[in-house]
Amino acid sequence: MANLVVIGTQWGDEGKGKIVDILAHDADVVVRFQGGSNAGHTVVNDRGTFVFHLIPSGILYRSKVNMIGNGVVVDPGSLIEEMDQLQAKGVQIGRNFFISHRAHLILPYHKAIEKAAEQSKGSRRIGTTGRGIGPSYADKMARIGIRAGDLLNPPLFRRKLEENLAEINLFLDRLYRAEGFQVEKVFQQYMGYADRLKDYIADTSIMLNKAIDRGRKVLFEGAQGTHLDVDFGTYPYVTSSSAAAGGACTGTGVGPTKIDVVMGVTKAYTTRVGSGPVPTELNDAVGGGLQERGKEFGATTGRARRCGWFDGILVRYATKINGLSSLAVTKLDVLDGCKELMLCTGYRHNGILHKDMPADIQVLSDCEPVYQKLPGWTTPTTGITTYKKLPVEAKRYLDRVEELAECRIDMVSTGSKRSHTIILRNPLAAPRRRPAAGRARR
Numbered sequence: 029m030a031n032l033v034v035i036g037t038q039w040g041d042e043g044k045g046k047i048v049d050i051l052a053h054d055a056d057v058v059v060r061f062q063g064g065s066n067a068g069h070t071v072v073n074d075r076g077t078f079v080f081h082l083i084p085s086g087i088l089y090r091s092k093v094n095m096i097g098n099g100v101v102v103d104p105g106s107l108i109e110e111m112d113q114l115q116a117k118g119v120q121i122g123r124n125f126f127i128s129h130r131a132h133l134i135l136p137y138h139k140a141i142e143k144a145a146e147q148s149k150g151s152r153r154i155g156t157t158g159r160g161i162g163p164s165y166a167d168k169m170a171r172i173g174i175r176a177g178d179l180l181n182p183p184l185f186r187r188k189l190e191e192n193l194a195e196i197n198l199f200l201d202r203l204y205r206a207e208g209f210q211v212e213k214v215f216q217q218y219m220g221y222a223d224r225l226k227d228y229i230a231d232t233s234i235m236l237n238k239a240i241d242r243g244r245k246v247l248f249e250g251a252q253g254t255h256l257d258v259d260f261g262t263y264p265y266v267t268s269s270s271a272a273a274g275g276a277c278t279g280t281g282v283g284p285t286k287i288d289v290v291m292g293v294t295k296a297y298t299t300r301v302g303s304g305p306v307p308t309e310l311n312d313a314v315g316g317g318l319q320e321r322g323k324e325f326g327a328t329t330g331r332a333r334r335c336g337w338f339d340g341i342l343v344r345y346a347t348k349i350n351g352l353s354s355l356a357v358t359k360l361d362v363l364d365g366c367k368e369l370m371l372c373t374g375y376r377h378n379g380i381l382h383k384d385m386p387a388d389i390q391v392l393s394d395c396e397p398v399y400q401k402l403p404g405w406t407t408p409t410t411g412i413t414t415y416k417k418l419p420v421e422a423k424r425y426l427d428r429v430e431e432l433a434e435c436r437i438d439m440v441s442t443g444s445k446r447s448h449t450i451i452l453r454n455p456l457a458a459p460r461r462r463p464a465a466g467r468a469r470r
């Protein structure tokens with residue numbers, strides 16, 4: 029098995045960082061393919077706790093090559109800050125790290141536009157991370173974006189900046205009464221970034237394809253989650269990139285025939301940060317308990333994550349959209365001590381039972397979740413590393429998750445540490461088999 033995509037199946041923060049860190053051991057290259065510093069991927073190992081925003085979670089292994097693909101939007105200031113913080117902790121970043129020449133940059137005006145737009149929306153705001161993600165992708169699509177490669181060509185960079193600011197300053201002033209930006213100031217700031225980053229900028233798509241041709245294993249690290257995908261998420265309460273598995277191809281320049289496995293990461297319950305519907309949200313002590321035990325506060329913005337029961341409709345949709353061949357269930361330990369557990373098996377709206385994700389966000393906002401109740405478990409699961417040692421109720425719960433998701437579970441995470449993991453099958457190490465019924469496997 030060679031090339032694998034890791035994707036979030038919910039609204040982000042599923043524990044992708046932890047799973048990528050584990051899988052990266054058996055990979056040669058780790059590449060981020062979308063999003064930007066809106067992501068916050070946490071890895072906890074013997075060396076401490078690391079939160080990655082732009083740099084792939086594989087950087088902790090000295091021998092792996094790490095890349096930021098063309099589908100990512102790069103804020104050079106926050107990238108340099110992240111590099112500094114990692115290097116201060118002894119992490120090596122040198123010829124093991126590359127940034128796509130084609131990746132678009134985030135400029136200060138992107139953050140200013142986002143801030144003004146969010147403020148003007150009032151209660152309809154998306155609740156973005158404020159990192160300039162949406163406006164940077166908008167410029168990419170409008171064909172006025174400035175790319176990482178432009179940092180290597182100062183006259184071109186200046187010309188693009190001048191053209192953009194001539195319009196954007198007017199836009200900021202007339203529409204939002206917000207302050208504009210001086211070309212010279214931004215230019216000097218970004219030429220400083222260019223000095224620091226120039227050696228890392230490369231044509232990563234060619235490098236990746238060469239690596240694949242030589243039989244190297246590539247791990248594509250997704251950010252955000254399927255339901256934040258700009259096409260398949262809960263639009264407009266989404267991010268501005270292709271967070272679903274398809275983004276791995278367009279965001280790196282690797283063709284779909286080269287991808288062997290797509291692993292989805294799902295929490296054993298549901299969380300979301302920012303605005304938008306969450307049918308299984310719990311605005312009570314049970315939800316508060318999940319938030320407290322799961323330490324559900326954003327790794328990027330520190331905002332409290334909204335918590336709710338596991339939603340089978342949400343995750344099954346992710347199985348279909350991404351063509352998942354494998355599932356990793358995280359944070360099972362957070363459910364320890366719950367007397368009973370609910371799993372959402374459908375949405376009821378105006379007397380109609382929906383078994384599939386409705387495209388109409390109004391249906392999702394107004395629906396009533398239909399639940400199946402299962403008994404909880406009282407013995408702790410934290411740190412359990414073998415499936416057999418799980419309480420019988422936890423096994424039953426996982427079986428139901430697997431059935432609802434229509435995807436086999438290959439990993440179960442029982443704590444934040446690298447070692448707190450049950451690996452039923454490592455898709456990067458094992459030969460590929462057709463998905464089989466879960467129970468028989470164990």
Ligand code: GDP
Pocket residue numbers: 036040041042043044045046067068069070071072321322326327358359360361362441442443444
């Ligand atoms: P990502 O954005 O998908 O990489 O996820 P985040 O890092 O934003 O959020 C996941 C959080 O849960 C992090 O703080 C992880 O350290 C933590 N975590 C991951 N897996 C587990 C687990 O199985 N149990 C517990 N208790 N925490 C976990």
Ligand code: IMO
Pocket residue numbers: 036039040041042066067068069154155156157158159160161162250251252253256265266267268301302303327
């Ligand atoms: P990781 O990679 C959770 C959410 C924001 C907001 C919406 C749009 O750690 O899973 P944006 O700044 O992207 O324009 O915000 O998307 N969001 C995330 N939520 N985890 C993330 O990343 C997120 N990245 C963006 O809260 O609702």
Ligand code: MG
Pocket residue numbers: 040041042067068069070327
């Ligand atoms: Mg996160």
